[in-house]
Amino acid sequence: MELPKVGSIGEYIRQQRQQAKISLRQLAAQAGVSNPYLSQVERGLRKPSAEILNQIAKGLHxxxxxxxxxxxxxxxxxxxxxxxxxxxxxxxxTERQRQVLIDIYESFRKENRAGNPEAQPTQPAEPPPDAAVHRENTATPDSKEG
Structure with missing residues (x-):
């Protein structure tokens, strides 16, 4: 009888490991867990404890x-x-890129909550109907033909 899948945590760990270009064996060693156990976690056959997740997170940085x-x-x-x-x-x-984006986003939200008038949220502006872009011939002196 096949064991039931316990969720997407294993898939997420596998994706993070692959993005970090770390083998299953390397991550198992860095996290201090056995290779077969980590393989079962990634396949969704085992649900790791919070402590094991902490060790895996450290291994994945x-x-x-x-x-x-x-x-x-x-x-x-x-x-x-x-x-x-x-x-x-x-x-x-990557996780680092995710964290940077989250930090930037949160800093904007914090600034808006602080009441900075220049940073107050606005509705996206729609261009006026007559705002068609007209391009003129704007040749620069470097682009003139001689």
Whole structure:
């Protein structure tokens, strides 16, 4: 009888490991877990404890919180933020890039909450109907034919 899958944490760990260009054996050694156990985690056959997730996060050089959220051990701090969810779900960027984007986004939000008049959120502006772009011949002296 086949064991049931326990969630997407294993897939997430595999994606992070592959992005970091680390073999399964290397990650197992860095995380201090056995190679067969880590393989079972990645295939969704085992659910790692918070302590094991912490060790795996260290081995991958990523945030343990990201693994806890993926494993369902903690809730994402701002479930209403589609931007944060999209950043965290993007597997085409590294964990470091994700964290930088999140930090920048959060700094903008913090600035807006502080009441900076220049940083107040606005609705996206729609261009006026007569704002067609007209291109004129703008040859520069370097581009003149001689």
């Amino acid at each position: 990523i945030s343990a919180q990201a693994l806890y959220v993926q494993a369902g051990l903690i809730e994402d701090r701002e479930p209403d933020s589609d931007v944060l969810a999209a950043i965290r779900a993007d597997v085409t960027i």
